Amino acid sequence: MKAWFLCDNCGKRQKLETGTVMVLEKKDAHEHEFLFGEEIKCRHCGKERIAPTPFETMRFLFKPLLEKMINKKESEIFFVNEETIIEETKRIKWKEATAYFEKKLEENPNDWVTLLRYGNTLQRNGHVNKALGVYEKVKQLNPNCVSPYVNLGNIFSHRVKEYGEKQFKEAAIENLSKAEELLFNKKGDMQTINDYDACLSEVVNNLSGLLKRNIFYEPVPLDELNGPLLEIVNPSKKMVPIHDMNEYKTIFFSIEKPVFDYWKQNSETTDETIIKNLESLKQGFDNPQNELGEQIKRSIKTTILLNKDKKEYSYGDIMSCIVRLKNLAKHHESFDGIGYLKWLERFFEGTIPQTPEEIEEYIKKEEIGHEITTKRGAQ
Ligand SMILES: [Zn+2]
Numbered sequence: 001m002k003a004w005f006l007c008d009n010c011g012k013r014q015k016l017e018t019g020t021v022m023v024l025e026k027k028d029a030h031e032h033e034f035l036f037g038e039e040i041k042c043r044h045c046g047k048e049r050i051a052p053t054p055f056e057t058m059r060f061l062f063k064p065l066l067e068k069m070i071n072k073k074e075s076e077i078f079f080v081n082e083e084t085i086i087e088e089t090k091r092i093k094w095k096e097a098t099a100y101f102e103k104k105l106e107e108n109p110n111d112w113v114t115l116l117r118y119g120n121t122l123q124r125n126g127h128v129n130k131a132l133g134v135y136e137k138v139k140q141l142n143p144n145c146v147s148p149y150v151n152l153g154n155i156f157s158h159r160v161k162e163y164g165e166k167q168f169k170e171a172a173i174e175n176l177s178k179a180e181e182l183l184f185n186k187k188g189d190m191q192t193i194n195d196y197d198a199c200l201s202e203v204v205n206n207l208s209g210l211l212k213r214n215i216f217y218e219p220v221p222l223d224e225l226n227g228p229l230l231e232i233v234n235p236s237k238k239m240v241p242i243h244d245m246n247e248y249k250t251i252f253f254s255i256e257k258p259v260f261d262y263w264k265q266n267s268e269t270t271d272e273t274i275i276k277n278l279e280s281l282k283q284g285f286d287n288p289q290n291e292l293g294e295q296i297k298r299s300i301k302t303t304i305l306l307n308k309d310k311k312e313y314s315y316g317d318i319m320s321c322i323v324r325l326k327n328l329a330k331h332h333e334s335f336d337g338i339g340y341l342k343w344l345e346r347f348f349e350g351t352i353p354q355t356p357e358e359i360e361e362y363i364k365k366e367e368i369g370h371e372i373t374t375k376r377g378a379q
Helices: 054-069 094-107 112-124 128-141 146-163 166-185 196-211 222-226 245-265 271-283 291-306 315-331 339-349 356-366
Strands: 002-006 013-017 021-025 032-036 077-081 083-085 091-093
Touching (some): 002 054, 077 083, 083 094, 091 094, 112 128, 128 146, 166 196, 245 291, 245 339, 271 315, 271 339
Parallel strands (some): 021 077
Antiparallel strands (some): 002 013
């Protein structure tokens, strides 16, 4: 949400994006303190942790009550006790949590889980610059931990969007891409990520904003995702001719993205691996033979569920797309057995040859002596 802030250094009033607003209720007085999900600093002089205007503080206190009265589901403003649960049963004041972790880290400075929680506490308390260094250290200690990539990516992308600090764009993309990859493959350590779907959706949508790509993610119900394909598509098994791949580009993308990511992580993958997997999905979609098949299956079903209000796919549509890609992979024969995968790499890099001349030159260079009749337009 947007709220008005007043800089106590340069005196300028400004409207800033707050993220979720945590209202700390204090035991003794009517006093409240506010902790924001997003970094709050003066747009004009850069002063960190500037305060909301008195009017906004009133709004933070009453808005959740009003929203409750009109039955709005969730508020971006929530009240918490001034204490937070720090260990299983131990409570500690939010304000004192950073000191608590600092002490704990003295004993064991390379405990990445404690370090991560320390970073989260710093960030929520508005000490964002300090949190950045802590997250970088967590990345060094455990490169598979998802949280630091998510948090760094979100902090940097917020700086780009809210404060126009373009110098953070590259770092934002780098961290969010890594977070997306780890979340998508469910391979990373998920410490401090409570809601996988909400996290993935934030990462994907933030990254899409930065890359200006047209992919968005809304969480889908897990039971629908885990059920058979026939329950979420039109049951017609009639195969359809695909003249223009653009017509089914979302389905093609949902297959090619996991294929590409899988290849990047498993260097021994060849076109043949992809062809076999697509063939096995054609034979028995609901029971893939291996991990790649499973990832493709989930990706296709997620796409179908996300688009169900916009387009109804039939069983035959999906099988036709699978067969079409399988044939495409077969066409891209090359000396090193990864002609199709290399083509896919160019596609994801955005450097795919477009004109017949460019395609011809590409084939001569990358895939010797093969006639290719398949032409792919930009997706
Ligand atoms: Zn200022």
